Amino acid sequence: MIKFKVVSEFVERKPVYPDRHVWLPHITTAPQGSDEHEKWIRENWWMVNYSVFMDDKPQALQLAQQLDKAFKEDPEHSDIPKILNCLRKLRVKEHVDLDPLEKWTRSAFQLAEYAGGPNVHKTIRKRLSKYSGKVLEAMCGHMSYFHEKPRREVIALDYCQVSLKRYPFPKRHRIECDLNQVTNETRLHFFNENEFDAISVCFGFKYPKDIVSLTKEFRRILKPGGVLSFIENPSHGYEDLCQRKFDNKIVEILESVGYCRLRYDTFSPSEWDNERGRFHHVEAIK
Numbered sequence: 001m002i003k004f005k006v007v008s009e010f011v012e013r014k015p016v017y018p019d020r021h022v023w024l025p026h027i028t029t030a031p032q033g034s035d036e037h038e039k040w041i042r043e044n045w046w047m048v049n050y051s052v053f054m055d056d057k058p059q060a061l062q063l064a065q066q067l068d069k070a071f072k073e074d075p076e077h078s079d080i081p082k083i084l085n086c087l088r089k090l091r092v093k094e095h096v097d098l099d100p101l102e103k104w105t106r107s108a109f110q111l112a113e114y115a116g117g118p119n120v121h122k123t124i125r126k127r128l129s130k131y132s133g134k135v136l137e138a139m140c141g142h143m144s145y146f147h148e149k150p151r152r153e154v155i156a157l158d159y160c161q162v163s164l165k166r167y168p169f170p171k172r173h174r175i176e177c178d179l180n181q182v183t184n185e186t187r188l189h190f191f192n193e194n195e196f197d198a199i200s201v202c203f204g205f206k207y208p209k210d211i212v213s214l215t216k217e218f219r220r221i222l223k224p225g226g227v228l229s230f231i232e233n234p235s236h237g238y239e240d241l242c243q244r245k246f247d248n249k250i251v252e253i254l255e256s257v258g259y260c261r262l263r264y265d266t267f268s269p270s271e272w273d274n275e276r277g278r279f280h281h282v283e284a285i286k
Ligand SMILES: C[S@@+](CC[C@H](N)C(=O)[O-])C[C@H]1O[C@@H](n2cnc3c(N)ncnc32)[C@H](O)[C@@H]1O
Pocket: 104, 113, 114, 115, 138, 139, 140, 141, 142, 143, 157, 158, 159, 160, 163, 177, 178, 179, 180, 201, 202, 203, 204, 207, 208, 209
């Protein structure tokens, strides 16, 4: 059974950089500037370049002071390995070691602009403004392309809780759910068949593992005549998280799971119209 949670908390929208830097003493007797010192830094980079979460910084600073004191007393001090071990536990993971959700969460804390600047947002909002009735804003992140308007109810869905808590419309129903749980055998059981007039995914197509099952499931919860919309910039994305490219294959995928009347067009939200800056919009009807 697919797991999900309704998010009700709202957190003030301001960019936060959750990591804080702590400089640890260089615990080497090699003279500064010497080759040996350089070598020590290269080999012990993890110790010199040290980040902890903001809340852990006071403890990390205290440990750094203890480390300095112990090293000055005796470079072989028996407390040194113990202190380093405590520090190691406080250390934030390097970006490369984060799992995908942890990566999105870091970006969410910083309120990353996934689409681009305000021009892009405005253009996309305008494009999507025609959708009314019940709309699912899937993989919404911490932004919305849907302003409030009469006869439109927007449901937000993402698997990043930090994003959903910062989603700018706290009164909307916000659902935390990992769409990678959708397979040929599983359903988004908390949504009914024929429930939505529109489902919009902006800058999300490249990330779910099983896009065929997901678009098929989106079709189940769309009303007959409802629209599934994808907006993407094929030249941009988080390469380390992408499961696929955005290209013409999307048409084959959508047709293969039963959508019809596909519309595919491109637009450029900025005055510098070039291929890399062009956005692609695919709409498919159930
Ligand atoms: C590039 S961001 C786009 C966010 C938003 N649509 C925008 O344009 O600002 C992709 C979003 O997809 C969400 N996402 C990625 N994989 C997901 C998954 N398996 N289930 C649900 N959401 C996912 C991420 O948390 C992130 O918020």
